[in-house]
Amino acid sequence: MQKFSGIAPVVERSGKTMWVHRRFACPFFARQTFHEFAGSSLVFSAWAKAYYKLQRSRGKGHQAAVRALAFKWIRVLFACWQTKTEYNEAAYVETLKKRNSPLIAFMMSEPVSTT
Numbered sequence: 106m107q108k109f110s111g112i113a114p115v116v117e118r119s120g121k122t123m124w125v126h127r128r129f130a131c132p133f134f135a136r137q138t139f140h141e142f143a144g145s146s147l148v149f150s151a152w153a154k155a156y157y158k159l160q161r162s163r164g165k166g167h168q169a170a171v172r173a174l175a176f177k178w179i180r181v182l183f184a185c186w187q188t189k190t191e192y193n194e195a196a197y198v199e200t201l202k203k204r205n206s207p208l209i210a211f212m213m214s215e216p217v218s219t220t
Contacts, residue, residue: 140171142178144171144174150194152197153178155208157174160173
């Protein structure tokens with residue numbers, strides 16, 4: 106699904122040169138849908154916001170960070186589809202804690218919003 110929707114990056118290599126770009130031959134609407142979903146999840150999901158900030162701290166631009174987040178969201182949603190379960194933010198955060206994810210440090214360093 107990641108490749109089909111165009112969210113997965115394409116790596117081309119020739120000799121000593123390497124070029125990474127977005128997939129051009131894909132359904133535009135599917136790519137746009139996942140990209141917009143990931144962007145809007147920044148407001149509602151603590152781990153998504155932490156993942157976005159982690160990508161930005163690694164030097165990625167806004168669009169690249171949102172694409173990386175969309176890539177991650179596709180994996181989460183696909184796992185929910187396979188197991189036929191609803192998405193549970195608290196359960197996912199607990200899984201991140203068990204796996205000692207670097208996202209937990211980013212989530213804890215962020216002040217809690219009361220709005």
